[in-house]
Structures are given as C-alpha cells and as structure tokens.
Amino acid sequence: MNKSQSSSDEIITNGSVSSSSSFLKLLTALVKNKWALISVVWLFFIIFVAIFASELSPLDPNKNHIMERVSPPLTLDKKGDMKYLIGSDALGRDGLSRLIYGAQVSLLVGFTAVFIGGLIGTLLGILAGYYGRLTDDIIMRLADIQLAFPFILLAILFLVVLGEGLINLILVLGVGQWVTYARIARAQTISQKEKEYVEAAKALGVSNFNIMFGSILPNIFAPLIVIASFNVASVILAEAALSFLGLGVPPQIPTWGAMLAESRDHIFAKRWWLPFFPGMAILITVLAFNIVGDWLRDYLDPRLKEIE
Amino acid sequence: MFLYILRRLPQTILVIFGVTLVTFIALQIGGDPTYLFISDRASPEEIEATRIKLGFDKPLYIQYFNYVIKLLQLDFGNSLYFGQSAMTIILETLPATLELTIFSMFIAIFGSIPFGIFAAVYRGTWIDGTLMAIAMLGQSIPSFWLGIMCILYISLNVDWLPISGHVPFLMPLFEGNFIEAFKNLPITLTYLILPGFAVAFYSVARNARLIRSSMLEVLSQDYVRTAKSKGLTNYVVIMRHAMRNAWLPVVTIIGLEFGFMISGVVVVEVIFAWPGLGRTIFDAIANRDIPLVQAAVVVISVFVIIINLITDLVYAKLDPRIKL
Numbered sequence: 001m002n003k004s005q006s007s008s009d010e011i012i013t014n015g016s017v018s019s020s021s022s023f024l025k026l027l028t029a030l031v032k033n034k035w036a037l038i039s040v041v042w043l044f045f046i047i048f049v050a051i052f053a054s055e056l057s058p059l060d061p062n063k064n065h066i067m068e069r070v071s072p073p074l075t076l077d078k079k080g081d082m083k084y085l086i087g088s089d090a091l092g093r094d095g096l097s098r099l100i101y102g103a104q105v106s107l108l109v110g111f112t113a114v115f116i117g118g119l120i121g122t123l124l125g126i127l128a129g130y131y132g133r134l135t136d137d138i139i140m141r142l143a144d145i146q147l148a149f150p151f152i153l154l155a156i157l158f159l160v161v162l163g164e165g166l167i168n169l170i171l172v173l174g175v176g177q178w179v180t181y182a183r184i185a186r187a188q189t190i191s192q193k194e195k196e197y198v199e200a201a202k203a204l205g206v207s208n209f210n211i212m213f214g215s216i217l218p219n220i221f222a223p224l225i226v227i228a229s230f231n232v233a234s235v236i237l238a239e240a241a242l243s244f245l246g247l248g249v250p251p252q253i254p255t256w257g258a259m260l261a262e263s264r265d266h267i268f269a270k271r272w273w274l275p276f277f278p279g280m281a282i283l284i285t286v287l288a289f290n291i292v293g294d295w296l297r298d299y300l301d302p303r304l305k306e307i308e
Numbered sequence: 309m310f311l312y313i314l315r316r317l318p319q320t321i322l323v324i325f326g327v328t329l330v331t332f333i334a335l336q337i338g339g340d341p342t343y344l345f346i347s348d349r350a351s352p353e354e355i356e357a358t359r360i361k362l363g364f365d366k367p368l369y370i371q372y373f374n375y376v377i378k379l380l381q382l383d384f385g386n387s388l389y390f391g392q393s394a395m396t397i398i399l400e401t402l403p404a405t406l407e408l409t410i411f412s413m414f415i416a417i418f419g420s421i422p423f424g425i426f427a428a429v430y431r432g433t434w435i436d437g438t439l440m441a442i443a444m445l446g447q448s449i450p451s452f453w454l455g456i457m458c459i460l461y462i463s464l465n466v467d468w469l470p471i472s473g474h475v476p477f478l479m480p481l482f483e484g485n486f487i488e489a490f491k492n493l494p495i496t497l498t499y500l501i502l503p504g505f506a507v508a509f510y511s512v513a514r515n516a517r518l519i520r521s522s523m524l525e526v527l528s529q530d531y532v533r534t535a536k537s538k539g540l541t542n543y544v545v546i547m548r549h550a551m552r553n554a555w556l557p558v559v560t561i562i563g564l565e566f567g568f569m570i571s572g573v574v575v576v577e578v579i580f581a582w583p584g585l586g587r588t589i590f591d592a593i594a595n596r597d598i599p600l601v602q603a604a605v606v607v608i609s610v611f612v613i614i615i616n617l618i619t620d621l622v623y624a625k626l627d628p629r630i631k632l
Contacts, residue, residue, distance in 0.1 A: 144319070145326030148613045152571040153589075153605045157331065160593055160601050161338045233448065240450050241575050246593055260453060264579065267459055268471075275460070279453035287448035294444075 029299050036295035039288035046285055050103040057097035061254050064091040073273050087273040089262060095273065098254040099281055105248075105255040106285065109170055109239045110232040116174030118228055121181025126212050126220075128182065129189025136186070143179045151176050152241060159247040166249045169242065173235050180227055188220035222300040229293035233286045240282050256282050312624055320617050327609045328379060331602055332372050340364065344598045345388065384603035389595040394603035397588060402607070403478035405584035407496065408577065409569045411504040416511035416565060423512065424519025425546060431524060439516070446513025451572045455506035455579040462502065469502050472581040503580040507572040511565060526550045566619075567612040 030037055049056055071088040073095075086095040128139040146154075155172045162168045192198060193216070201211050242248050243257025251258065256278040263274035335341045342359040350358070359365050362385075363374055378384070384394040427439040463471040477496040481489040526532060527550055535545045577586030585604055592600040 141322060142326075145323050145330065148323045148327060148567075148616070149330070149605075149609050150567045150571040150574075150612060152574060153608055154330070154334075156574075156589060156593065157334045157601055157605045158337065160596065160598060161334055161341075161344060163338070237448075237450055241452065244450075244452055244575060245578070245590055257450075260450075260456070263456070267456060268464070270460065270464055272460055275453065275456045279450065279457070282450055282453065283445075283448055286450075287445065290444060290448050 026299070030295075033295055035291050039291040039295075042284060042288045043292065046103050046288075047107060049100055050107050053100050053104055057094075057100040059094040059097045061093060061097040061101045062252055064093060066091070072271075086277045087271075089259070089274060090266065095259075095277060098259060099256070099277055101254045102256040102259060102278065102281065103285075105166070105253060106236050106239060106282070109166070109173060110236045110289075112170050113173035113235045113239075114177060114228050114231045116170070117177025117231070118181050118224065120175070121178035122185045122217070122224060124178065125182035125185025126189050126216060129186040130193060130208070130212050130216070132190075139182065140186070143182055146176075146179050152238065155238070155242060156245065156247060159242065164247060164250055166253075169239065169248060173238055173242075176238075177231055177235065180231065181224060184223050184227055185220060188223060189216055192216045192219055226293055226297045226300060229289055229296055233289035233293065236282065236286055236289070313621065316617065316620060320613060323613055324610060327606060327613070328376055329372070331606050331609075332375050335598065335602065336368070344596070379606065384606070385599040387592075387597055387600045389592070389597045389600070394600045395607075397600060398585065398603055398607050401583060401585050401588045403476065403482060404474055404582060405570070405573055405577070405586060407476075407478050408500060408503055408507065408573050408582060408584060409566065411497075411500045412507040412511070412569050412573065413565060415504055415508035416515060416569070419508065419512040420515035420519055423516035425523055425551070427516065427520040428523035428527060429542070429546065436520075440520070443513040443516045446509050446516075449509060451506050451510060452575045452579055454509055455503060455576050458502045458506055459579070470499055471502075472579075473499055474583050475499055503573075503576050503582060506579075507569060507576050510572065511569065523550060564616070566615045570608055570612065 030040060065088065069088065069090055073087045086099065088094055089098070124139050128136040155176060158172045159168060162172070189212075198211060198215060201215050206215070239248065239255070240257030240260065243255045244261045246261065248255055248258055259278035260275055260282075263271070263278070266274050335344065338344070340359075342355060342362065342364045345362060346355060346358050363371055366374075382395050384398075386392060387394045387397055390397060423439060423443070427436045427443075430436050459471050462468055475492045475495045477489055477492050480486075480492065532545060532550055535549045536542075540548075573584070574586035574589055576582070577584045578590045581587065585608065589601060589604050591597075592604070
C-alpha cells in the first residue's frame with residue numbers, strides 16, 4: 001500500500017484509528033477534572049447498585065411492615081440493629097431498598113430511550129443531510145411538528161392510550177428524543193459532505209450507504225455523544241415526571257418518580273424523608289450526567305472552550 | 309412584513325395539521341379506540357352502540373375528517389368523567405395555568421439576567437464559580453421535587469408563604485371585572501411565588517448560562533474596549549453597550565420557553581393543588597378520561613404554536629438582519 005493511500009485510509013477511519021491511545025488521553029483529561037471524575041465515579045456506582053440491586057438491598061422492596069409504617073430514618077429493630085436507614089413508607093416498605101431498586105428503572109429507561117432516540121435521530125439526520133431536497137424537507141418538517149408539541153403532553157396522551165408499562169414508557173420517551181439527534185446529525189453531515197474524503201470515496205465508487213455510515217458517521221460521532229450524555233439526564237427527569245403523574249411503570253415496581261408521587265400525601269405531616277431521598281437520588285444522578293456532558297463537550301470540541 | 313407572514317403562515321398551518329394528525333393517531337395506536345370510551349363491564353351491545361355513536365365503525369380517513377371538522381368547531385367531545393364538554397372544562401382552567409406560566413416566564417427572564425451578567429463580569433472568580441454551580445444544579449433538579457421541598461421548608465417550617473391555593477386574576481380580567489382583578493393581584497402574587505419559582509428555576513439556570521456566554525463574547529468585542537477606554541464606568545459599559553447585544557440570543561429562546569414552561573407547569577400544579585390545566589390533566593389521567601386529555605393536549609399545543617409564530621414575527625421585526 002503506498003503512502004498516500006494509507007493516509008487517506010486514516011482520514012476515512014480517523015474515528016477509530018488510534019482508539020487505545022485516545023482512550024488514555026480521555027482518562028488523563030478526566031482525572032484532571034475533579035467534578036467530572038466524581039460524576040463518573042457516581043455514575044459507575046449507581047450502575048453497579050442497579051445491577052446488583054437484589055444483593056445490595058437490605059430488605060424486600062415490596063414487603064409491607066404494617067406495624068412500622070412511616071418510620072423515620074435511622075429506625076432500629078428490636079435487637080438494636082439498623083432497620084430503616086432512610087425510613088419506611090406509608091406501607092412500611094423499606095425506603096433504602098426501594099431507592100436501590102428504583103435506580104434500575106431510571107437507568108434502564110434513561111439509557112434505552114436515549115439509544116432508541118439517538119439511533120432513529122442519527123439515521124434520519126444523516127439521510128436528510130446527505131440527500132437534501134425532498135428527503136431533507138420531509139424529515140425536517142416532521143421534526144418541526146414534533147417540536148411544536150410540549151413533549152411531556154404528547155407523552156401523556158400516548159401513555160394514557162397505551163397504558164402503563166416499561167416498554168411503552170421507553171418507546172414513548174425514546175421516540176420523543178430523535179429530533180435533537182436528527183438536527184445535529186443533519187448539520188454535521190452537510191458540513192462533512194463537502195470534505196475531500198467524501199469526494200474521494202465517491203470517486204472510488206463507494207456506495208452511498210457506505211459513505212454515510214462508514215465514512216461520515218464516525219466523523220460526526222463526537223457531538224452526538226455529547227448530546228446523548230445531556231439527554232440521559234433529561235430523559236431521567238422526564239421519566240420521573242411521568243411516574244409522578246402516575247404514567248410510569250406498574251406500581252409494584254419501585255421508581256424514584258413514583259416514590260415522590262407517593263410522598264405527596266405526607267408533606268403536610270412533615271415526613272420529609274419520603275420525598276427527600278428519592279429526590280436527591282434523581283438530582284445527583286441527573287447532575288452527574290450533566291457534568292459529564294459538559295466536560296465531554298469541552299474535551300471533544302475545544303472550539304467551545306475558547307468561547308467560554 | 310406582510311410577505312414574511314405569508315411565508316411563515318403555511319409552515320404554521322402544516323404544523324397545526326401535524327398536531328391534529330398525531331393526536332388522532334394517538335387514539336388509534338392501541339387498537340380499537342371504542343374501548344377507551346367505555347367501562348370494562350360494558351356489554352357487547354353497548355360497545356357496538358358506542359362504536360357507532362362515536363363513528364369508530366367508519367373508515368379511518370372519514371374518522372380523521374370528522375375529527376378535524378369537530379376541532380374546527382372547537383368540539384372535543386364530552387369528558388367521560390364530568391359529562392360536560394371538554395372544551396368548557398379547559399376554558400375554565402386555562403386562565404389559572406396561564407397565570408402561572410406567565411409569572412414563571414417573568415422569573416425565568418428577569419432572574420437570569422443579573423445572574424448571567426454577574427457571572428460573566430466576575431469570570432473565573434469564586435462568584436462565577438458559585439453562580440455556575442447553582443446553574444448546573446438548577447438544570448438537574450426535578451421541578452416538582454423543588455416544589456415539594458419549598459412547601460416542606462419554606463411554608464411549613466417558617467411559614468413565609470402560603471402552601472397552596474389560588475386567587476384568580478386572569479379569570480375576572482377576561483370577564484371584564486377589572487376592579488376585582490386588580491384588587492386580587494397582590495394576593496394572587498403571593499400564591500404564585502412558590503410554584504412560579506419551582507417551575508422557573510430550571511429556566512433561570514439555563515438562561516443564566518446562555519447570558520453568561522453571550523455576555524463574555526460581547527465583552528471581548530472592540531466596541532466594548534473602546535467604551536472602556538473612553539473612561540466609562542463598568543456599569544455603564546455593561547448596561548448601555550454590552551447588554552443590548554447580549555440580549556438577542558435570549559429573546560430567541562423566549563418563544564420556545566413558553567412551550568417548555570407549560571410542561572413544567574402541568575407537573576408543578578399537581579403539588580400546589582393549582583386549579584389549572586395540569587391539575588385537570590392529572591385527574592383525567594387517573595380517570596382515564598381520554599377526550600379531556602386529548603383536548604388539553606391539542607389546545608395547549610396550538611397555543612404554543614401560535615405563541616411561537618408571534619415571537620418569530622416580533623423577532624423578525626426587531627432584528628434588522630432578518631429579511632422581511
């Protein structure tokens with residue numbers, strides 16, 4: 001292989017050419033940023049908790065202890081051991097266990113919905129940007145229509161009709177996210193389309209499909225990852241809001257949003273622990289995703305750093 | 309201007325058409341929509357009768373056509389739970405929601421300006437750091453949780469502000485009763501503060517970050533340096549020269565803000581027992597009152613679209629760079 005060909009190969013696949021060394025660079029940059037590091041550690045911790053929920057939770061999250069309803073935090077059992085570290089709810093269910101299981105739903109919904117939305121959006125965005133004209137018009141008008149709706153209302157309407165359930169929730173939240181990705185992917189594709197490597201690929205007779213997803217996609221991946229990180233945060237917030245309105249998963253599955261909804265009747269009795277802990281769990285997790293998103297953006301796109 | 313409206317209008321109509329189509333499809337997506345309108349214990353005869361009465365036995369395109377004709381007459385059918393027209397219920401609760409939305413927008417706009425300017429002017433200092441940390445926090449707090457915490461710590465513990473309740477301002481205003489409306493206003497505002505803050509905090513945080521970065525950009529411009537070297541005080545430079553240009557990106561998002569605010573309002577209303585559309589939607593969800601939910605979604609969406617159109621037109625009028 002002669003020299004010029006190998007360098008053009010490198011340009012075409014520069015997204016993955018030196019993945020191990022760029023990963024190391026990413027890690028070094030991460031360690032230098034205190035808050036981003038703490039956030040990443042928290043996210044790994046919460047993922048770990050979600051995966052091993054059944055081992056980690058001290059009690060069965062759905063078992064009622066009728067005699068021990070609304071126990072405040074740090075309630076001990078008869079032997080003097082810790083029973084309800086963060087209190088129990090109106091049915092005497094252990095708050096900590098429900099909080100631990102709640103991480104499962106929040107993260108599962110957050111990641112899968114963003115994945116679905118990202119997939120659809122990126123696909124449509126690249127198509128719109130690459131082909132332009134009518135394809136572009138149709139896709140972007142669809143995006144306009146979707147943006148006209150306050151998203152949460154649209155989700156409410158679909159979920160009321162479809163009924164509660166994890167799959168429905170993920171689908172509705174996922175489909176709701178595509179516009180952001182489509183717009184970014186489209187704009188990026190339009191600017192990449194004019195570059196030499198695309199023209200070179202065209203001249204070599206590479207198919208449109210391979211140009212779009214083999215050559216352009218790796219080059220526009222960075223901004224999409226940044227968006228995805230912020231997006232997980234907003235999907236978790238939306239899931240909590242929908243659960244709070246009674247449109248989330250079935251009631252026997254504990255979620256942070258549903259815990260907040262259940263706490264509503266106890267505000268006036270000042271049972272602060274009922275809303276406090278699930279709210280903090282949402283807040284810290286969402287904050288962590290936002291901080292990581294901010295840091296990733298600065299890391300992947302130094303131009304933005306100059307402005308700030 | 310006229311040409312701009314002419315160009316912008318078909319786009320708006322297309323979007324409204326999309327709204328009707330999506331809300332129509334939403335009802336069909338779970339299978340035969342007849343079952344959404346009757347109880348679980350209905351007999352086969354009752355089901356059949358309802359299907360014919362609501363027109364679900366007809367082909368889809370005729371159903372859609374009838375749906376649009378009814379929408380044009382502002383007829384959303386009757387609420388399953390209350391039995392009265394869904395539109396009437398919405399018109400009764402809409403003013404309370406608008407009060408909260410508009411108030412929240414005020415907080416979002418006027419709260420974020422000093423916030424962002426301070427951060428930009430004291431860039432890199434602890435003031436900037438603290439303000440931006442608060443902004444980051446603000447973008448991560450669920451508004452309804454903030455509402456609950458406000459009630460717990462501000463209303464119940466220190467008793468500064470009323471916990472929940474509502475004194476109407478817009479309703480008497482719409483009815484032409486100006487004296488009552490303005491007599492109510494001071495009390496209306498005290499009831500608005502907590503829910504308004506809970507709704508607006510997210511937007512304050514986001515706008516503050518936006519204002520900060522657009523302010524930083526403006527502060528590095530030549531004309532700001534010129535103004536400074538003329539010997540003008542920092543205050544004058546910022547207020548008279550920099551602010552004017554830092555405003556533009558903020559104005560752009562105000563239109564979008566409205567739709568966003570309404571989403572927050574819907575959820576926060578539930579906590580503060582605010583007698584608005586959000587509360588209505590919440591009850592309608594619990595009662596599976598589909599026509600009411602559908603009507604609320606259509607009305608709010610069309611409202612948001614029209615507000616967006618108006619902001620676009622105002623913006624086009626303000627910014628000479630947009631060709632009319």
